Amino acid sequence: MGSLMKSPRGRLPLSIVTVLLCIFAFIALFYTERISSLSISIFKFKSCSKKGTIPKSDERTIEDDPVKEEIDDRFEFDPNECSVAHGKWVFNSSLKPLYTDRTCPYLDRQFSCAKNGRPDSDYRHWEWQPDDCMLPKFNPKVALQKIRGKRLMFVGDSLQRNQWESFVCLVEFVVPKDQKSMRMGRSHSVFQVKEYNATIEFYWAPFLVESNSDNPIIGDPKKRILKVDSVSKHAKFWEGVDILAFNTYVWWMSGPKMKSLWGSFANGEEGSEELETPVAYKIALKTWANWIDSTIDTNKTRVFFTTMSPTHTRSEDWNRKDGIRCYNETKPVMKKGHWGTGSNKKMMSVVASVVEKMKVPVTFINITQISEYRIDGHASVYNELGGKLLTEEQRADPAHYADCIHWYEKQKPRVFPSSLLSVGKELH
Numbered sequence: 001m002g003s004l005m006k007s008p009r010g011r012l013p014l015s016i017v018t019v020l021l022c023i024f025a026f027i028a029l030f031y032t033e034r035i036s037s038l039s040i041s042i043f044k045f046k047s048c049s050k051k052g053t054i055p056k057s058d059e060r061t062i063e064d065d066p067v068k069e070e071i072d073d074r075f076e077f078d079p080n081e082c083s084v085a086h087g088k089w090v091f092n093s094s095l096k097p098l099y100t101d102r103t104c105p106y107l108d109r110q111f112s113c114a115k116n117g118r119p120d121s122d123y124r125h126w127e128w129q130p131d132d133c134m135l136p137k138f139n140p141k142v143a144l145q146k147i148r149g150k151r152l153m154f155v156g157d158s159l160q161r162n163q164w165e166s167f168v169c170l171v172e173f174v175v176p177k178d179q180k181s182m183r184m185g186r187s188h189s190v191f192q193v194k195e196y197n198a199t200i201e202f203y204w205a206p207f208l209v210e211s212n213s214d215n216p217i218i219g220d221p222k223k224r225i226l227k228v229d230s231v232s233k234h235a236k237f238w239e240g241v242d243i244l245a246f247n248t249y250v251w252w253m254s255g256p257k258m259k260s261l262w263g264s265f266a267n268g269e270e271g272s273e274e275l276e277t278p279v280a281y282k283i284a285l286k287t288w289a290n291w292i293d294s295t296i297d298t299n300k301t302r303v304f305f306t307t308m309s310p311t312h313t314r315s316e317d318w319n320r321k322d323g324i325r326c327y328n329e330t331k332p333v334m335k336k337g338h339w340g341t342g343s344n345k346k347m348m349s350v351v352a353s354v355v356e357k358m359k360v361p362v363t364f365i366n367i368t369q370i371s372e373y374r375i376d377g378h379a380s381v382y383n384e385l386g387g388k389l390l391t392e393e394q395r396a397d398p399a400h401y402a403d404c405i406h407w408y409e410k411q412k413p414r415v416f417p418s419s420l421l422s423v424g425k426e427l428h
Contacts, residue, residue, distance in 0.1 A: 074134050082133035085369055089126045089332045097124070098140070104169035106182060106191070109384060111162060113408040116382040116389060120330055123376045123408065140171040147243070148196045155238065156247035157206035159309045162407060163245070164189070164202035171200075186215050188237055201241075205234040206251040209284040212265055221254035225272050228260045228283045231291050239295065245365070246288070247306035249347065250405060252281050278346055285354040293359045305355065306365045311342030312375045312404045327380050327398035332373040342404075343368050379403040 075081070097103075101112035109115060113123075154164040168191045172180060179195040187204040205214065210227040214234075218224050238244060252258070258280040261272040275283070292303060315323025317340035318333045348368065355362045380402045381395040394401045 074130070074132055077133045077135050082130060084128075084130045084133075085366065086132065087128055087130040087370075088336075089373055090129050091122070091125055092127050093125050095125050095127070098138070099169045099173060104165075104172065106168050106172065107165050108162070111379050111383065111406050111408055113379070113382050116379075116384075118380075118382045118408070122330055126332055126374075126376075128370060138170070140174045144171050144174070144193060144196050144198065147198045147200070149198065150242040151199045151201060151240070152243040152245075153201040153203055153238065153241045154245050155203045155205055155234075156208070156306070157204075157249075157251055158406065159250065160245070160247045160306065161202050161204070163247075163306070164200065168200050203234065203237050205231075206248065207284060208234070208246060208248045208288045210234065224254075225259045225261060225265065225269065226280060226284065227262075227265065228280055229262045229287055231288055235291050235295070242300060243302050243304070244296075245304040245306060247309075248284075249308040250311070252277055252347065253311075253344065278350055281347060282350045282354065285351065289354050289358050292362070296360045298360055302363070303360060304363045304365050305351065307351065307368045308343055308348055309405075309407075310340060310368060310372050312340060312378060314341050317341055318375055324398045325380075325402045326375050326378045326404035327402045329375040329378075329380075331376055333375055334373075337369075338372050339369070340372055343372060374407075377407050379406045379408060382408075
């Protein structure tokens with residue numbers, strides 16, 4: 001398939017389906033002894049100059065910049081210098097997975113593409129190659145060593161649960177059966193690695209603040225009420241954790257307004273008022289930020305925040321006027337800097353405005369732009385509804401049943417995905 005189809009000699013590209021990108025930021029820091037304190041825009045990613053070279057113009061498409069085996073002036077990965085957000089998705093048919101949805105027992109069936117009947121497989125073979133640097137190989141034993149004696153917790157919605165599942169699958173296969181265990185809970189789930197005295201955990205809090213839809217989930221967004229001034233019910237599970245990774249976005253995008261209240265849920269809807277969604281979002285994030293600033297010991301705990309995971313529900317965004325959402329998409333968007341309507345910059349700016357005023361350093365794991373390209377990586381019609389796989393009749397109606405929010409689970413890269421963390425260097 002030409003030069004874009006092979007991994008160039010000496011290059012170590014990032015191979016990863018979009019939903020899994022953000023988990024790698026944590027491991028990146030494990031390979032660096034400190035977190036750099038850099039303030040960056042989460043919208044404008046300026047590519048760091050390759051050592052001894054002049055920065056390239058951003059006005060080009062991925063196809064305009066083919067890989068050339070004889071030229072590779074990228075430097076070894078350095079989170080202080082490498083801009084991972086600048087790069088391209090490159091096809092490589094020779095990738096070998098570290099795990100698949102058939103080999104890892106901890107993946108949610110809802111997003112297990114091969115098990116659910118997806119006929120194509122090219123989506124497994126796209127690699128992310130940063131312009132500036134080469135990426136070290138991933139080593140699950142090294143990753144486990146870095147979290148020895150520690151608790152790593154993913155906090156947020158179902159997208160964050162996918163990150164947790166993926167991280168577990170990245171490392172679990174090198175752990176003997178008698179040295180690992182999984183405890184699944186409605187809100188709090190824990191994967192324990194006894195040999196390393198470490199846990200990899202997930203805590204369900206889709207809004208971060210408390211809501212009447214945490215558990216059980218209320219399907220009708222109009223009936224959901226947010227307690228925007230409190231995280232205490234959730235936060236008691238966050239205390240004492242060494243590495244905290246938060247996200248919250250998709251659940252906020254159900255309408256222009258959100259029912260919000262202060263104090264008790266006892267009065268129900270009568271005690272709430274409708275706020276513009278960005279306003280409610282900001283109040284909630286300030287509540288979360290206040291808890292972080294007043295509780296977190298920076299000598300013990302690192303805090304991450306995953307930026308919004310794009311949705312691909314409008315095929316016109318990538319010039320497919322005859323398309324049906326993300327259905328039947330088999331290749332990434334190739335246009336550099338593509339940005340669709342499924343990523344709300346106003347909401348993204350709310351996160352930035354809150355985090356920049358915090359005392360505790362928060363590392364942005366910014367997967368938004370990288371993920372924007374991957375219109376081919378969603379669950380689409382190969383998913384479950386109500387715990388059951390879609391019927392053939394439902395699959396024939398992608399306008400109603402294609403899931404263009406969640407992502408396929410897939411194998412992890414043969415390279416160490418330390419990149420992500422330069423996408424979200426330290427923000428403070």
